[in-house]
Amino acid sequence: MPNLVEAPFGTWSSPITSALVAGESITLVDVLLDGRDVYWVESRPQEAGRHVLVRRAEDGSNVDVTPPPFSVRTRVHEYGGAAAIVVDGTACFSDFADQRLYRLDQGGSAVPLTPAAADGAARAALRYADGRVDTERGLWIGVREDHRDATLEAVNTIVTLDLGSEGPGNMVVQGHDFFASPRLSPDGRRLAWLAWDHPRMPWEGTELWVADFDGATVRNATRVAGGPGESVFQPEWAPDGLLYFMSDRSGWWNLHRREAGGHVVNVCPMAAEFGRPQWGLGMSTYAFLSASEAVCSYIEGGLGRLALLDLHRGGLTRFDLPYADFSLVRAHGGQVSFKAGAPTLPTAIVLLDPRTGATTVLRQSGAVADDPAIHCHFSTPRPIEFPTPRGETAFALFYPPANADHRAPDGERPPLLVRCHGGPTSSASTLLDLRTQFWTSRGVAVVDVDYGGSAGYGRAYRERLQGMWGIVDVEDCAAAARHLVEQGLVDGQRIMITGTSAGGFTALACLTSADPAVREIFQAGGSHYGVSDLAALARDTHKFESRYLDWLVAPYAEDSEVYAQRSPVRNADRLTAPVAFFQGAEDRIVPPSQTESMVSALREKGITTQYLLFAGEQHGFRQGMNIAWALDAEFYFYDTLVFKPVREARRRNSNGTT
Incomplete structure (x- = not known):
């Protein structure tokens, strides 16, 4: 030693150092899959926090998709999320500066799909997020937040946009204060979405709706789950056309399935959290490998886990991975990608083979954790429990x-x-x-x-x-x-x-x-x-x-x-x-x-x-x-006003001075 x-x-x-903290790290914001291609959004402090859409190329290199000055970030709900989607190599993304939605074909230039602010109007009057692409109809379907009337509260709706022309969008769902997670069924004939109203937040009470959809309108809209005392999170259509969603009706966010007859079942009842508070749009804790299997993340006893879930029997098989936190779980074509990290491992975009458990790190938030000269100084947290004044x-x-x-002097705390x-x-x-x-x-x-x-x-x-x-x-x-x-x-x-x-x-x-x-x-x-x-x-x-x-x-x-x-x-x-x-x-x-x-x-x-x-x-x-x-x-503030005065007082006392 x-x-x-x-x-x-x-x-x-x-x-x-503070320079190391700020300069060597990026923030990994989102993960996207397009066939076998993996994309992600990263925020770069070195570029004044610009959010960049990046693609993993076939040769293993990482290639920027969105050029400067574009910053892939939406202000819907102010916290944003789900600012981009990529389908068949074409990206649709929101730009932070003007909040317009853009289309970017491979090898092409970004083309706006939504209008610029009118003369004299406030900037970023129309904001878009959480979209899905309907390839058969040539539509983007997502959430729009309308700030054009500054005298009124912003209006949230679900709209469709024509991918071949510019316009503000065709409103297809309205009538609630907030919307999220518009999801199109595999056959394109049904649309599911979440809605909630003041004064509730999405982790207090949300409603899951399903309706028939023809590309222009919804019909026969039906609330299938949720309410004031039930939080529904991340609805998704399985490949067989059944609708899944997280609900905390049991007291824990567990995965539920709506059967063909409308009956809802808890797929895997557990005292564990498979859902998360929906501060941002586009959050994902599970993804389908097939109609019978899904990969899901959950929190049990304060620790994050990732597992393979049998959708018919409800059995979980945990993956043996070195991570303690999982989010943005996506799957397509038998491969799984997600964001993960641990107390002494950098946050990373990880590609997982669910059959073998083999993983490939595609992007890390920083390389400093790989440096033994840095890693040897890391502290590992200990989960603790403690009593509160309320018993x-x-x-x-x-x-x-x-x-x-x-090391510190003996006896010092x-x-x-x-x-x-x-x-x-x-x-x-x-x-x-x-x-x-x-x-x-x-x-x-x-x-x-x-x-x-x-x-x-x-x-x-x-x-x-x-x-x-x-x-x-x-x-x-x-x-x-x-x-x-x-x-x-x-x-x-x-x-x-x-x-x-x-x-x-x-x-x-x-x-x-x-x-x-x-x-x-x-x-x-x-x-x-x-x-x-x-x-x-x-x-x-x-x-x-x-x-x-x-x-x-x-x-x-x-x-x-x-x-x-x-x-x-x-x-x-x-x-x-x-x-x-x-x-x-x-x-x-x-x-x-x-x-x-x-x-x-x-x-x-x-x-x-x-x-x-x-x-x-x-x-x-x-x-x-x-x-x-x-x-x-902040360190200098505490050092000057707390650390040093206490040390000096103790030194004087130990020397017998006043």
Whole structure:
């Protein structure tokens, strides 16, 4: 064993720099199959976050399909998803700049299928996503979001577009606030889709509809599943014409089949989540190999798995793979492709032979994990369970400090960064995150908290947050930190809390909690485009989430007082810990005004505050320089205000000075 350099936690030198985190990684956004050809969409920080459609060529090389300046990204629901589809070598994709849908034939130039914004109209007035191609009729069928009347809420519909001409689309399904997953049956005669209405979110209650379809209109539309208390996810037609879908009617998202007579059966009943919260369009957790077999991903006990599913007997045969997280599962012609990753493996596009279990990695998010000089510094998370103040159990991933070159002095315990995931209906990820390794390789422990309300543990666990946002999540994050202190795993005098988006709200709510015992746990905090004013969010956010707070908090018109009680900006007088804020200037989900209200309140109180506003960024940072800047700035903030002062105080005490 090499001689390790002894140094206090939080001072370790690490090769995992912010530049490495930002510059060596891409984000893998989508996976597409076209016959035997595999395509994917990747976001490149080095190109200011441009989303590029890429094809795996026959010689094994990766070839860009969409040239600059096109960026394959849609703003439907603001979170987007399913921005492209490829059929017979022809791609149809949305461009982020103008939100027009384009057709791109192999070897050709991109041709717009939808009109440019009218003179004087707002940009990106018509947005398109989640499409399928009807090759027999020459149509694109998908979701359109219409923002042309700025005085009204955007209108969502399902439309068809002629692949040979330009136009806004022919409306075929309307009448609900939201639509997703339009899916054409194998014979082209039936169309299935999901719909839901305010105030529900898609993981609360969706409806699955089926209708006869002739290419221009739908007839005999029938709701076949779903409702206010049932979330339906990813409807798909099997090769034999039967309709499958995920439903949580049992308390868990399981795969269901609608029989020819209309009867619905649970194909594989399990206390496991085969579905996911539908934050983005085009999500896929299963795909058919035949009418009798499918490949599916699921979460059991907080861990992701991939298996072969016998659709007739309901039996699962797990694949022995080194990954812990699976998504975007696609299949065609006997081959399977998906996105996968693990805590110490980079996220990758993987091709699987389901008969042999052999895999081929087509694209990785970065190569640094393959470098032994980097990999040896990785921390592997430990799933933990801990008691909550309400007598229940909550879950988290704990990353202890790890560095192949350093060790801490005997008896010292590491600082802890408590991380709150966004959503809040989401979950801590088991994917390799170099930002986490940035902290742990410097001697800072990290805990990713799956507080009550998180996905992956069944509907009842998600519903713990109903009406309780700002209470249950706060209690659980504080309980996670307290549990780790009691276990002797971290230093109780050096605990920070940070979060993105909804997680930023939870972090700020912890720091401004009405319970002094919660506030006193944390010595500093960070908010990345986080919510600080619930009332402002209820009044000023995009359509998709405009009624989300009805479920998380209460209907605003009926109980505005509870919004004030739980808003961090209204409780800034309770805050004593320093806070760092990071915000995108073009964020429509959590506008800059949210952050700036909180910053002003803290500065008026004289609390140390850092505010970084990034031009050209929306909800989540995609430009490499900004990713690096935010990471360095947050570490410097905590190091200056927490790590160093505590070390110096202890050094003075050990020397007998005052």
